[in-house]
Amino acid sequence: MAENARALLERIRALPLHGPVRVMNVCGGHERTIAMAGLRRALPPEIELIAGPGCPVCVCPEEDVHAAIALALRPGVILAAFGDMLRVPANGARSEPRSLEEARAAGGEVRPIASPREAVALARAEPGREVVFFAAGFETTTAPIAAMIAEGVPGNLSILLAARRTWPAVAMLLESEEAGFEALIAPGHVSAVMGPEEWRFVPQQYGIAAAVSGFETEGFLAGLHAVLRQRLEGRAVLDNCYGTVVRPGGNPTARRLLEECFDIVDADWRGIGIIPRSGFALKPELERLDAVRRFGIDREAARKRAGEMPPGCDCARVVLGKIHPEQCVLYGKACTPRTPVGPCMVSDEGACRIRWGERQGADA
Amino acid sequence: MCLGVPMRVVERDGFVARCEVNGIERSVSLFLMQHEPVEPGDHVMVHVGYAIQKMSQEEAERVWETLDAVFAAEDAADG
Numbered sequence: 001m002a003e004n005a006r007a008l009l010e011r012i013r014a015l016p017l018h019g020p021v022r023v024m025n026v027c028g029g030h031e032r033t034i035a036m037a038g039l040r041r042a043l044p045p046e047i048e049l050i051a052g053p054g055c056p057v058c059v060c061p062e063e064d065v066h067a068a069i070a071l072a073l074r075p076g077v078i079l080a081a082f083g084d085m086l087r088v089p090a091n092g093a094r095s096e097p098r099s100l101e102e103a104r105a106a107g108g109e110v111r112p113i114a115s116p117r118e119a120v121a122l123a124r125a126e127p128g129r130e131v132v133f134f135a136a137g138f139e140t141t142t143a144p145i146a147a148m149i150a151e152g153v154p155g156n157l158s159i160l161l162a163a164r165r166t167w168p169a170v171a172m173l174l175e176s177e178e179a180g181f182e183a184l185i186a187p188g189h190v191s192a193v194m195g196p197e198e199w200r201f202v203p204q205q206y207g208i209a210a211a212v213s214g215f216e217t218e219g220f221l222a223g224l225h226a227v228l229r230q231r232l233e234g235r236a237v238l239d240n241c242y243g244t245v246v247r248p249g250g251n252p253t254a255r256r257l258l259e260e261c262f263d264i265v266d267a268d269w270r271g272i273g274i275i276p277r278s279g280f281a282l283k284p285e286l287e288r289l290d291a292v293r294r295f296g297i298d299r300e301a302a303r304k305r306a307g308e309m310p311p312g313c314d315c316a317r318v319v320l321g322k323i324h325p326e327q328c329v330l331y332g333k334a335c336t337p338r339t340p341v342g343p344c345m346v347s348d349e350g351a352c353r354i355r356w357g358e359r360q361g362a363d364a
Numbered sequence: 365m366c367l368g369v370p371m372r373v374v375e376r377d378g379f380v381a382r383c384e385v386n387g388i389e390r391s392v393s394l395f396l397m398q399h400e401p402v403e404p405g406d407h408v409m410v411h412v413g414y415a416i417q418k419m420s421q422e423e424a425e426r427v428w429e430t431l432d433a434v435f436a437a438e439d440a441a442d443g
Contacts, residue, residue, distance in 0.1 A: 002426070036430070036433050114413065115414070116414075117393060118413070140368070140412075144416075147395040189409065189416065192417045193417075217430050217433075244423060254396045348367075
């Protein structure tokens with residue numbers, strides 16, 4: 001840990017906390033920093049760090065995973081997806097592929113990609129085939145998808161979109177009977193794109209201390225110190241602890257392109273249900289890019305079971321920060337990174353996957 | 365996939381820049397940076413192949429330090 005981070009840790013330890021404080025983060029990047037720096041062990045026991053809804057892969061609806069599997073198995077179609085999506089499990093008969101990885105083993109054409117630009121390059125390189133880009137992500141990924149669309153995509157590229165907004169999930173938690181946290185570390189890169197103002201409702205409407213933080217240890221600790229100090233001073237505001245990256249209004253080009261390409265819609269979060277105004281959908285004039293429409297995917301069968309996590313899996317409550325990963329009965333037993341049962345153990349952004357790394361690091 | 369990586373701009377050609385980190389070069393889109401000039405030597409936060417914001421060199425260095433530790437820890441956990 002760098003000197004500045006150590007100094008911040010000492011300042012946090014010296015704060016006269018009078019009782020327990022639960023601090024939620026909503027980003028896999030923050031959770032990884034907590035795990036890597038061993039902050040749960042290093043911080044005073046009064047401070048409980050909770051991983052909230054910070055993994056777009058984990059909440060990608062099952063019907064979309066089923067649609068992606070069906071498309072991958074279609075002759076002449078290449079299914080491109082971020083690598084994290086390949087092992088995400090969907091419920092189904094054992095005789096049928098239940099993940100993109102299984103679809104690939106069954107002869108489907110599945111390509112892991114790391115950028116929307118790779119989807120475009122793939123479509124250009126394969127003009128005789130249809131390329132479907134299965135895109136799950138939060139605002140930080142959705143803005144690049146908007147850029148991809150605005151720059152122009154080849155006629156043989158379409159999109160299966162599972163894009164979500166972050167703040168409505170936090171708003172839903174705060175509206176519920178038991179939000180489960182007293183302070184929020186808001187996501188730095190979502191704020192870099194959308195502007196920190198999106199998070200002002202947290203202190204203003206709910207009296208919850210909040211700070212936008214970067215992902216380095218020092219940045220996270222600066223945010224943590226800011227929210228704890230707010231609590232001690234009996235006030236709630238939104239502090240910006242991510243300097244030059246997060247600016248008022250966010251990234252104006254990104255916000256303009258998002259508005260041009262997408263409508264804001266109510267959207268399903270796997271295991272959680274519909275969250276109002278939490279999803280992006282292609283504008284009607286961009287319908288030609290919608291893979292569901294282009295291929296006439298029938299989602300009714302999948303929709304009947306939509307929202308379900310695998311049997312016995314507590315990922316939904318993990319995503320909402322209601323329980324820690326190790327409180328799920330499957331965690332570390334039936335469900336490990338080598339044999340994941342739920343999406344939170346599959347994705348690099350998943351709380352279970354990250355906590356597993358933290359534990360292994362502690363044991364080492 | 366959600367990992368943002370700071371990179372240094374080496375060269376730009378229209379909306380595409382050659383960027384570098386740790387001696388590794390990547391092609392990065394500047395399409396989301398139309399609201400402000402990006403020049404060689406600038407540092408940008410890169411997310412899924414797109415620069416999403418400019419940042420100071422000091423901030424870039426702080427993030428690199430954390431990322432190095434993250435990757436080392438993940439290698440240890442996966443190994």
